Amino acid sequence: MEGVVVLLNCFVSPFGNRVRIALKFKGVAYEEKAxxxxxxxxxxxxxxxxxxxxxxxxxxxxxxxxxxxILEFIDDGFSAAGAPPLLPADPYAxxxxxxxxxxxxxxLNEAGMRVWRSPKGATAAxxxxxxxxxxxxxTLEAELGGKPYFGGDALGYxxxxxxxxxxxxxxxxxxxxxxxAAECPAxxxxxxxxxxxxxxxxxxxxEAEHVFQFVCGMRKAFGLD
Amino acid sequence: xxxxSSENAIPPAAAPLKLFGSWASSYTHRVQLALRLKxxxxxxxxxxxxxxxxxxxxxxxxxxxxPVLVHGGRALxxxxxxxxxxxxxxxxxxxxxxxxAFDRALARFWCHFADxxxxxxxxxxxASTGEDQGAAVRQVHDNLALLEAExxxxxxxxxxxxxxxxxxxxxxxxxxxxxWLAVFEDVTGVRLVDADAxxxxxxxxxxxxxxxxxxxxxxxxxxLLEYARGLRHMLLGLAGAAAAPSSDAGPTAAAAPAAxxxxxAVDI
Numbered sequence: 001m002e003g004v005v006v007l008l009n010c011f012v013s014p015f016g017n018r019v020r021i022a023l024k025f026k027g028v029a030y031e032e033k034a035x036x037x038x039x040x041x042x043x044x045x046x047x048x049x050x051x052x053x054x055x056x057x058x059x060x061x062x063x064x065x066x067x068x069x070i071l072e073f074i075d076d077g078f079s080a081a082g083a084p085p086l087l088p089a090d091p092y093a094x095x096x097x098x099x100x101x102x103x104x105x106x107x108l109n110e111a112g113m114r115v116w117r118s119p120k121g122a123t124a125a126x127x128x129x130x131x132x133x134x135x136x137x138x139t140l141e142a143e144l145g146g147k148p149y150f151g152g153d154a155l156g157y158x159x160x161x162x163x164x165x166x167x168x169x170x171x172x173x174x175x176x177x178x179x180x181a182a183e184c185p186a187x188x189x190x191x192x193x194x195x196x197x198x199x200x201x202x203x204x205x206x207e208a209e210h211v212f213q214f215v216c217g218m219r220k221a222f223g224l225d
Numbered sequence: 226x227x228x229x230s231s232e233n234a235i236p237p238a239a240a241p242l243k244l245f246g247s248w249a250s251s252y253t254h255r256v257q258l259a260l261r262l263k264x265x266x267x268x269x270x271x272x273x274x275x276x277x278x279x280x281x282x283x284x285x286x287x288x289x290x291x292p293v294l295v296h297g298g299r300a301l302x303x304x305x306x307x308x309x310x311x312x313x314x315x316x317x318x319x320x321x322x323x324x325x326a327f328d329r330a331l332a333r334f335w336c337h338f339a340d341x342x343x344x345x346x347x348x349x350x351x352a353s354t355g356e357d358q359g360a361a362v363r364q365v366h367d368n369l370a371l372l373e374a375e376x377x378x379x380x381x382x383x384x385x386x387x388x389x390x391x392x393x394x395x396x397x398x399x400x401x402x403x404x405w406l407a408v409f410e411d412v413t414g415v416r417l418v419d420a421d422a423x424x425x426x427x428x429x430x431x432x433x434x435x436x437x438x439x440x441x442x443x444x445x446x447x448x449l450l451e452y453a454r455g456l457r458h459m460l461l462g463l464a465g466a467a468a469a470p471s472s473d474a475g476p477t478a479a480a481a482p483a484a485x486x487x488x489x490a491v492d493i
Contacts, residue, residue, distance in 0.1 A: 001326065050338065050371060059327075062327055064327070064330045064334075065334055066333070066334055066337060069330050069333045069334050069337070070330070072329070072330070072333065073326050073327070073329070073330040076326040076329060077326035077327075091310055091313035091314040092296075092299055092301075092310070092314075094309070094310070094313055095226075095301050095306050095307075095309070095310040095313075096226050098306045098309065099226050099302065099303060099306055100226075102303065102306070103287065139287065
């Protein structure tokens with residue numbers, strides 16, 4: 001695949017950062033445009049008219065939307081010397097990977113959002129969200145099992161789908177009143193391993209404290225505090 | 226999903242296929258239709274969703290839902306995952322996804338739209354009355370307008386089906402859900418697919434429903450109507466109970482109708 005590659009992203013977005021990781025993993029040169037989600041650019045609005053959300057990957061002027069769709073697109077369309085595919089070749093293993101990536105979106109993200117988005121004083125809601133978030137993390141940890149990565153010996157599709165949520169753990173912890181290290185030590189270790197052993201991950205993720213500050217700013221803006 | 230006991234042991238394409246489903250689940254219909262389009266034989270197990278079998282729960286421990294396709298002992302849950310698996314495991318059969326990377330991304334994007342936006346909006350129409358229903362109907366129309374625009378002069382312009390000359394993944398996903406539109410129109414008395422407002426969508430749906438494999442898959446309309454009438458009656462009964470003054474009942478009871486309505490369109 002040829003052409004100029006542009007990524008519309010917001011630095012804290014776990015969905016956008018999936019794409020960052022995948023592009024770096026594949027060695028694809030790209031330009032990133034930072035979006036202010038409170039004042040979306042005309043390019044974002046015209047590239048993703050249906051949802052007006054990041055990330056959007058624009059290749060030679062043609063937009064691709066939704067992070068997991070983009071990951072598959074990158075796998076389908078880009079191959080670089082020395083960069084293996086993100087998805088495995090075996091059909092069942094591919095289905096397995098897609099299942100767990102989807103799980104991150106429907107279970108972990110959904111619960112995690114409720115942890116930090118609940119208005120101040122909504123203790124019951126936060127407690128329920130904490131339970132659901134921890135349950136999702138434990139399920140993911142069980143799926144990881146004793147493997148170094150979800151993909152086996154090396155970073156794969158599920159790792160790329162999940163690791164951008166690691167900088168959000170601190171935010172979940174502070175609002176939810178728990179620690180990932182205590183509840184899911186193997187998962188915490190996996191997150192560290194991803195960063196330590198993969199430059200594409202280390203270069204793509206924001207600082208956890210910056211995510212927390214961003215969320216605090218959002219809460220103020222939405223009157224949740 | 227179950228942990229695979231051996232990553233490298235691929236079940237032969239000839240290994241038996243067994244589909245666990247529910248007769249009124251559009252997600253089950255997607256898989257049945259895809260199997261028929263590919264000419265793949267399968268056994269079918271009807272699940273009682275009020276009393277799920279131990280076998281189903283063993284095959285889908287995480288979500289406990291239908292459909293689940295078991296191939297040579299390996300379980301595949303979630304209809305969109307199953308459909309892509311069918312393409313991957315049987316590359317010699319007609320492919321549901323197009324070959325081009327951009328076209329694949331578009332098909333996947335609009336499948337998510339069908340599941341995340343259109344489906345729930347239709348469910349909301351079905352579960353509500355009065356002003357709430359009016360708002361839900363506008364949502365459905367907005368969503369259909371987006372699809373109509375893509376058929377008129379967007380990604381799918383000039384095509385008979387979203388997949389081109391033949392049906393593909395997006396046709397299956399949209400189609401196995403769209404037959405509910407006519408059923409809901411009948412039961413609620415609300416117009417959802419106006420042939421004048423959405424001529425291309427209307428024409429596409431008519432062509433889709435005329436296909437032999439689709440007619441083999443979609444249940445008889447009188448069964449669907451009976452099911453929908455019963456469901457609507459129950460949903461409005463629940464909503465009525467929620468409207469009765471009670472300090473505790475509020476949000477939970479109101480959420481129940483919407484959740485129950487969502488069950489029609491989701492893996493149940």
